[in-house]
Amino acid sequence: MSKTDNLELPYLAEAQAMKHVTHNEALRTLDAVVHLAVRSRERTSPPAPPVIGERYIVPEEAEGAWAGHGQKVALWQDGIWVFHTPIEGWVAYIVDEDGLFAYRAGVWAPMVPFSEFDLSTAEQIGINTDADTTNKLAVKSNAILFSHDDVTPGTGDQRLFLNKRGREDVASILLQNDFVSRGEIGLAGDDDLRLRASPDGSLWRDAIVIDRYTGAVRFPNTPDQLGRFDADIYVDSESGDDDNDGRTATTPLKTLTAARQAALLLGDGVRLALGAGSFWRDSLDLSGMNNVIVAAHGDTSTLGLPEIRGDDPLTGPWSTSADRGDGHATIYSQPFAWEGEAPTTHWLAFWEHPTADDDPDAPGVRNLKWAPSLADCAATPGTFFVDAAELGADPALEFNVTGVARQVTVYLHPFDSTDPRTDGKSYHGITRQVGVYVGNDSVIRKVVAYRAGDHAGSLHGNRRCLFDRCLAFDGVSHQMLMGSGEFRDCTAFHNHVDHRRGAILIEHSATGDVSGEKCRWTRTLAVCTPEVRDVTNPIGFGGHSNGVILYDSWIIEDSALFECSVACTDTSYIRFERLRLQNGGINASAHGAAAKVELIDSEIVFTRTPAISPYAISTQYLEDPFDFIIDGLRSQVPEGITLIQTATRSTITGSILIVEGQGTAMGNTFALTTAPLPGGVDLRVERSVLISDEGYLRLVTDDDFVAADNAYGGTGRWYRDGVTVALDGDLATWQSATGQDEGSVQGALQIADPLGGDWTITGDLGATGAGLARPNIRYYSLPASIAEAKARLVSA
Numbered sequence: 001m002s003k004t005d006n007l008e009l010p011y012l013a014e015a016q017a018m019k020h021v022t023h024n025e026a027l028r029t030l031d032a033v034v035h036l037a038v039r040s041r042e043r044t045s046p047p048a049p050p051v052i053g054e055r056y057i058v059p060e061e062a063e064g065a066w067a068g069h070g071q072k073v074a075l076w077q078d079g080i081w082v083f084h085t086p087i088e089g090w091v092a093y094i095v096d097e098d099g100l101f102a103y104r105a106g107v108w109a110p111m112v113p114f115s116e117f118d119l120s121t122a123e124q125i126g127i128n129t130d131a132d133t134t135n136k137l138a139v140k141s142n143a144i145l146f147s148h149d150d151v152t153p154g155t156g157d158q159r160l161f162l163n164k165r166g167r168e169d170v171a172s173i174l175l176q177n178d179f180v181s182r183g184e185i186g187l188a189g190d191d192d193l194r195l196r197a198s199p200d201g202s203l204w205r206d207a208i209v210i211d212r213y214t215g216a217v218r219f220p221n222t223p224d225q226l227g228r229f230d231a232d233i234y235v236d237s238e239s240g241d242d243d244n245d246g247r248t249a250t251t252p253l254k255t256l257t258a259a260r261q262a263a264l265l266l267g268d269g270v271r272l273a274l275g276a277g278s279f280w281r282d283s284l285d286l287s288g289m290n291n292v293i294v295a296a297h298g299d300t301s302t303l304g305l306p307e308i309r310g311d312d313p314l315t316g317p318w319s320t321s322a323d324r325g326d327g328h329a330t331i332y333s334q335p336f337a338w339e340g341e342a343p344t345t346h347w348l349a350f351w352e353h354p355t356a357d358d359d360p361d362a363p364g365v366r367n368l369k370w371a372p373s374l375a376d377c378a379a380t381p382g383t384f385f386v387d388a389a390e391l392g393a394d395p396a397l398e399f400n401v402t403g404v405a406r407q408v409t410v411y412l413h414p415f416d417s418t419d420p421r422t423d424g425k426s427y428h429g430i431t432r433q434v435g436v437y438v439g440n441d442s443v444i445r446k447v448v449a450y451r452a453g454d455h456a457g458s459l460h461g462n463r464r465c466l467f468d469r470c471l472a473f474d475g476v477s478h479q480m481l482m483g484s485g486e487f488r489d490c491t492a493f494h495n496h497v498d499h500r501r502g503a504i505l506i507e508h509s510a511t512g513d514v515s516g517e518k519c520r521w522t523r524t525l526a527v528c529t530p531e532v533r534d535v536t537n538p539i540g541f542g543g544h545s546n547g548v549i550l551y552d553s554w555i556i557e558d559s560a561l562f563e564c565s566v567a568c569t570d571t572s573y574i575r576f577e578r579l580r581l582q583n584g585g586i587n588a589s590a591h592g593a594a595a596k597v598e599l600i601d602s603e604i605v606f607t608r609t610p611a612i613s614p615y616a617i618s619t620q621y622l623e624d625p626f627d628f629i630i631d632g633l634r635s636q637v638p639e640g641i642t643l644i645q646t647a648t649r650s651t652i653t654g655s656i657l658i659v660e661g662q663g664t665a666m667g668n669t670f671a672l673t674t675a676p677l678p679g680g681v682d683l684r685v686e687r688s689v690l691i692s693d694e695g696y697l698r699l700v701t702d703d704d705f706v707a708a709d710n711a712y713g714g715t716g717r718w719y720r721d722g723v724t725v726a727l728d729g730d731l732a733t734w735q736s737a738t739g740q741d742e743g744s745v746q747g748a749l750q751i752a753d754p755l756g757g758d759w760t761i762t763g764d765l766g767a768t769g770a771g772l773a774r775p776n777i778r779y780y781s782l783p784a785s786i787a788e789a790k791a792r793l794v795s796a
Contacts, residue, residue: 170189233259296447310451347454353426444459455477504539523778538565561582571595616644655688
């Protein structure tokens with residue numbers, strides 16, 4: 001060893017010549033680094049002229065003779081710059097900063113004893129984390145305690161003061177989830193005390209506002225007992241006048257056209273109050289505006305909900321075959337015009353009312369069906385025809401006249417081949433494309449809209465919207481649609497039979513990036529007629545993204561569908577809970593090996609066999625098999641209906657599954673139909689009752705199902721005696737392959753009244769009969785009419 005370990009001072013060797021040279025070199029090093037005091041650590045170039053003996057800490061960005069010597073100690077010695085490399089723990093006093101610094105982790109950092117640290121001059125303080133220029137005090141801790149002063153002692157009080165500069169600034173407490181703000185309380189933008197909520201940290205809505213002068217409390221977004229709330233624009237078809245300013249409830253505007261113009265002047269965040277009992281043949285297109293609220297205002301329980309209607313009566317003079325010279329005596333025609341206010345496709349549709357009454361819910365109101373030719377229209381009562389050449393589009397596909405007001409000739413063949421000039425009936429056609437259309441982060445509350453021509457429906461919203469207690473019906477295709485968000489306590493009717501296009505009554509649909517977006521239906525009803533169900537197989541709840549970027553989740557709770565189905569896809573998580581379907585099914589597919597679909601405490605019953613799509617539940621995997629969890633399902637289907645058809649990892653627990661009737665071996669009268677996955681069948685049935693007169697399981701495969709490595713198992717399964725398994729063997733083979741003992745197959749199991757909601761089991765379920773409690777289903781009866789649906793929404 002020729003040098004010391006730390007300062008690398010040279011040792012004197014035995015019998016060394018000129019020992020004074022080595023000794024002096026060591027003294028120079030000691031003189032340079034012991035009691036280290038440097039002039040500065042911020043100079044980026046050597047001083048000119050240098051002073052003998054002065055020392056500097058070289059910064060990383062140094063230039064000239066110091067370049068490449070960052071963090072070293074530089075000393076002018078014998079006409080050159082000498083550099084000493086520091087090691088961990090060196091301490092230096094820096095003259096121009098009047099402070100001690102220690103060399104740690106490759107840099108020189110301030111070294112001040114905590115007892116001497118002056119918090120009053122500290123620029124940043126971080127406790128268990130790093131502070132920054134915005135968060136100059138940062139703490140990571142499970143709890144923070146501020147207590148009264150019992151040491152000094154103090155007064156016994158404890159107050160937290162938040163002081164802001166001026167009235168328009170903010171002094172508040174923000175509540176966050178994963179660093180995204182969700183709630184705020186404080187003085188935000190003025191000096192009134194506010195409690196606010198946000199879905200995403202950027203959109204804020206006041207929940208409570210307390211006046212700084214009077215202490216009066218307001219709930220801006222919560223209607224009072226009379227349905228009143230704070231709005232920016234008021235519009236009332238009965239008491240309004242477009243010459244008013246529309247800024248107060250006593251000076252409302254009259255038309256939605258005037259309300260839209262006023263809203264555009266105010267911009268995003270505008271709140272529109274639609275007067276209770278108001279009625280418009282108009283539209284409110286606010287699609288380019290975000291954070292909008294459109295809601296009923298006033299006593300809806302007495303006056304009714306505001307209604308927006310998209311059709312008009314046909315009032316022009318009727319032309320006959322004699323006028324036209326075409327020989328079609330059953331057809332009557334007249335000019336028909338519609339508006340082009342929205343940049344989307346317009347669909348034409350027409351209705352026949354049995355009297356001059358304008359009520360769309362009156363008995364006997366029927367929609368006229370589209371006929372592909374004038375001759376077909378002439379031959380078929382209850383149809384209409386529009387010439388494609390005159391329209392400029394193919395009506396067999398859609399009336400694709402985007403955003404343009406048009407006029408065409410409509411040809412009608414009334415029901416019963418009556419003469420519209422003398423039959424006392426009235427005829428109506430869609431002339432507007434939307435009822436209400438709002439942008440992102442918007443709310444529509446307690447609004448009725450119907451007969452709109454846009455395929456997206458009468459109520460339309462973009463991303464992260466809320467439709468609350470709304471009703472829509474008589475749309476050609478959809479009734480309500482939003483990009484993402486929640487339908488809450490909404491109802492949609494669909495009794496419009498149109499062979500040109502299927503229907504999704506209440507839909508979530510968007511293109512582009514929908515990652516993180518959620519889709520919900522809560523306490524919501526979708527109702528179709530048997531005729532519509534048998535012709536178009538309508539979807540009650542459903543939707544999709546672009547199929548590449550997936551939604552975060554689809555969740556349906558406490559809802560019901562009648563004569564329509566559920567179709568969910570383009571997500572990795574789907575949950576149905578306390579859902580009731582009558583004469584409709586579920587088609588669910590999820591993306592990814594970690595995906596999951598859950599069906600919990602729900603009921604699916606068929607009172608008849610629909611003409612098309614005869615299944616109750618159907619699942620299939622796309623890229624990879626996913627988990628399909630059924631727990632607490634009650635289902636009864638007639639002959640010809642596939643109850644559960646699954647092609648993924650499935651688990652069924654606590655459920656009652658009943659298939660009635662007889663059929664052939666492939667007659668779909670099995671309680672459960674499954675297909676094997678790449679690794680074999682993956683299916684478990686536990687604590688469940690499967691009843692079928694034919695068989696309780698059918699496997700769709702060419703492979704040997706009862707191979708030892710198949711993952712079929714479960715305990716506590718019960719089946720009616722006498723049935724067989726439609727597999728590669730009989731019941732004994734099944735029991736042997738699965739380890740299912742004969743004692744678990746019980747006889748004489750009966751269910752009291754499934755269609756009436758009574759799932760009481762008669763029969764011996766043994767000691768493992770727990771877990772079969774009846775689900776708490778919310779909806780057993782559907783609104784019998786539009787009027788009843790409105791009454792339900794008013795009282796919701």
